[in-house]
Amino acid sequence: MLTLHTIVRRAALFAALSLPLAASFVGCANRGGGRVAPHAAARGITIDGDTSDWPRAAASLADAHYVYFRVGVENQQMPIQASTESLALWLDADGDPATGQRMDKPTDAASLGVDLVLEFSPRKDDGTLGRGVSGYAIDATGNKTPVSQGAVELVVSPSTGGPQFEIRLARRTDEPSTAEMVLAGPARNARAMFVIADATGKITGWSDPESFVMPASADGPARASALLPVKRPGTIRVVSYNVLKSALMANDAPFRRVFQVLQPDVVLLQEWDTDEATARAWFSAMVTGNAEWHARSTGKDVVIVSPYPIESLGLDGITIDSPDGSSANPVRYIAGVVKTPLGDVAAASVHLKCCGTAGSPEDIKRINEARAIQAAMRGGLGDSGPRLRVIGGDLNLVGSTTPLDAIRVGLDADGSELMIAPTRVLGDAAFYTWMDPKSEFPAGRLDYLLFSDASADVVNAFVFDTTRLDDASLFRLGLDRADTASSDHKPIVLDLKPR
Numbered sequence: 001m002l003t004l005h006t007i008v009r010r011a012a013l014f015a016a017l018s019l020p021l022a023a024s025f026v027g028c029a030n031r032g033g034g035r036v037a038p039h040a041a042a043r044g045i046t047i048d049g050d051t052s053d054w055p056r057a058a059a060s061l062a063d064a065h066y067v068y069f070r071v072g073v074e075n076q077q078m079p080i081q082a083s084t085e086s087l088a089l090w091l092d093a094d095g096d097p098a099t100g101q102r103m104d105k106p107t108d109a110a111s112l113g114v115d116l117v118l119e120f121s122p123r124k125d126d127g128t129l130g131r132g133v134s135g136y137a138i139d140a141t142g143n144k145t146p147v148s149q150g151a152v153e154l155v156v157s158p159s160t161g162g163p164q165f166e167i168r169l170a171r172r173t174d175e176p177s178t179a180e181m182v183l184a185g186p187a188r189n190a191r192a193m194f195v196i197a198d199a200t201g202k203i204t205g206w207s208d209p210e211s212f213v214m215p216a217s218a219d220g221p222a223r224a225s226a227l228l229p230v231k232r233p234g235t236i237r238v239v240s241y242n243v244l245k246s247a248l249m250a251n252d253a254p255f256r257r258v259f260q261v262l263q264p265d266v267v268l269l270q271e272w273d274t275d276e277a278t279a280r281a282w283f284s285a286m287v288t289g290n291a292e293w294h295a296r297s298t299g300k301d302v303v304i305v306s307p308y309p310i311e312s313l314g315l316d317g318i319t320i321d322s323p324d325g326s327s328a329n330p331v332r333y334i335a336g337v338v339k340t341p342l343g344d345v346a347a348a349s350v351h352l353k354c355c356g357t358a359g360s361p362e363d364i365k366r367i368n369e370a371r372a373i374q375a376a377m378r379g380g381l382g383d384s385g386p387r388l389r390v391i392g393g394d395l396n397l398v399g400s401t402t403p404l405d406a407i408r409v410g411l412d413a414d415g416s417e418l419m420i421a422p423t424r425v426l427g428d429a430a431f432y433t434w435m436d437p438k439s440e441f442p443a444g445r446l447d448y449l450l451f452s453d454a455s456a457d458v459v460n461a462f463v464f465d466t467t468r469l470d471d472a473s474l475f476r477l478g479l480d481r482a483d484t485a486s487s488d489h490k491p492i493v494l495d496l497k498p499r
Contacts, residue, residue, distance in 0.1 A: 042068060047166045047430040049158035059207075060192045062214040065171055065222035067091075067183060071194050071207070072164040079161055079398055080120040081441055082131050082357035085204070088195045089167070091116040093182045093214065095189035099140045106206050112191055114138060115182045116147065118154070118169075129199050131357075132440030137178040150437025151177040153221075155430050159444030160401050161358045168430065171217040184217040223470035224427025228477060229460035231263055235495045236340055236456075239264040240349070240392030240449055242271050242489035248282070249274075254483040256286040261477050262464065262493060266338050267305040268349035268392040270489075272297075279303050296336040302349040302393070303334065310336040313346055314380020320368045323361070331369045335380055342498050344386035348377055350393035352403055363399030370395075370407035377411055387413040387455040388498050394447050394489060408450050418450035421461045421494045427468040435465075436488040449494045460495035 042063040044053055051070045055061075061068045069089065073080070080087050092100060093115040100113035118135040133154060135147040153170035171183040190212055196205040231237045239262055248255035249272075259267070272279070279295035283305050287293070294310045297303040298317065304310055313335040319328035332351035337344050352369050356362025377391065389411060395403055408418035424431055433447035449461070466474065466484045474481055484490050 042066070045166075045429065046424065047155050047157045047168050047432075048424075049162060049164070049166060049431075051164050051166060058210070058212065060190075060210045060212040062171075062190070062212065064215055064218040067169045067171060067190075067214065069167040069192065069194075070164060071167070073196070074163075076163060077161045077400075078358045079159055080165055081133055081156065081159075082398065083121040084129065084199075085121065086123050086129055086197045086199070087120040088197070089116075089118045089120075090114045090193050090195060091118075091182070092191040092209075093188075095191055095211070101138045101142060101144075105203050106195070108206060108209060109193060109195075112193070112209060116179065118147070118149075118152075120156075123197065123199060123201050127199055130440075133442055134440065135179075137182050139178075139181075145178040147177065147179045148437070149440065149442045151175070151179045152183070153435075153437075154442035155432055156442045156444055157431060158397075158401075159446060160397050160399060170221065172219075172221050174221055183214075187216045188214055190214045222428070222468070224468055224473070225470050226427035226468075226473050228261060228426070228464075229462060229493075229495065231495060232459060232497075234342065235459050235497045236265045236342055236345060236388075237263060237460075238266045238268065238345075238347070238390050238392060238449060238451075238494045238496065239491050240268040240270075240447060241491040242351070242394045242447060242487060243269055244271055244487035244489065246272050246274065247486055248272070251486055252282075252286055254480065254486040257479055258464070258466075258483055258491060259283070259287045261479060262491065264493075265306060265308065265340055266345055266347050266390065267303075268347060268390075269303040269305065270332070270349060270351040270394045271301060272303050273300055274303060275299050276303075279305050283307075296334055298332075298334050300330070301332045301351055304336050304338070304347055304349050306338045306340075308341070309339045311339065313337050313348075313377075313385070315376050318372050318376045320365070320372050323364075329365075331372050333369075333373050333376065335377060337386055343388060346377075346381060346386040346389045348373070348391045348393075350391060350395070350407070352393075352395045354396045354398075356399050358399040360399060363402075366396060366399065366403040367406055370403040374407050374409055374411065381411070387452065388496065389413065389418065389452040389455070390449065390494070390496075391418060391451075392447075392449040392492070392494075396446055397448075398441075398444070398446065404448065411450075412452045412454045414454040416454065419453040421449040421451055421458065421492070423449060423461045423463050423492045423494065425465050425468060425490070426462040427473070428465070431463075433463055433490050433492055434488055435490070439488075447489055447492050449492055451494060451496060456496040456498050458494065459497050460493065462493050464491045464493055 283293035435443035
């Protein structure tokens, strides 16, 4: 068994237990069974992959809207939703071993009546591991009902491999499910533990069960009363947005409303297969009504749009070699110099390879694409390019963080790396940019804005998700709750004040 906040090396731990080498955990341990204050304990936690804001004595917490967990897997190089081991959360939501499912192994779970199971990289019937998350709820009589990640609005951070992970489950959503019957309700004690298993289902590691308090749940989903940060004079607003397979062409109204509210100066778009004339015409007609916009596009996937003129910046069509060297593959990248009233901005819209996991062919391609983009951007900037520099887009970080590190090396005006904009979701204490309730993958941070902090200061930085806002906030903005759900990605916004 493991103690809280102690990462025991796998060899030492499992030699003592006579079990195969496997991952060990930090978190979900409470040998004394002490109670955690229900509201104070969860206050101030942000789902961003950094667990320093957690109370030292807890790894399972709850408030009226969410249940939170943190778990550390020793030597974990892969995302937990795309790993070579299966990680399961076992939640005894009522603290009653007589209800739910009794687990035969490990012996530490004997006192639990498991009411909800969520399995990351779930085991399949053919003896292999899948991707994403699957789960089920167990009622008082032992009947199991499937639970999807969307049913609990699951958020995991980071979406890449790492030593520790934060996990959040919503207790109520807009579409009630069996999971809500488990998570919502009156105040009670609960217990939770994590279990790791190989592809055959053999359990090879676990955490101590931890007791915690689940206070009474709220009557409905979490909604925030939030004011949209005002674009202040003397600032440049940059918006990056993956518009989901050119969805704004077939369903223009929600995108039009979002862009009108955000009032961007520089727009970096992905998944829009369009030419420059069409991009200019769409923004001129939909966003400002006849006012001329400007655009740069490769005609495939990535576009830069602005109400200000845009000049070219180095190469537009860049490629990387295929793994066997037999062909050149195009990189989704477009760059330009936006001539704003506050000065020139060197901007690039990028879209890296999707899918895979750390070390997979997809991840290797992402790394090579990121390096090619960095070289192209540096070549376009030369020695006298604009000091204010921004790269934004869908980096698809579902493997390693190497692509993010590689793309920003040496591109700041002082020769340092570009800074990562701290884009937290407006009205929510979480960092995610992608969410699809119908997918097997949990919400995560796939999109980034990188900027030159040597030449500009951040005034505002946020992700805009209309589903997080309450009715009054949406009414003030003239928006519908589903507006940003028109794409599986959310617009990310950065206001910079040039120095």
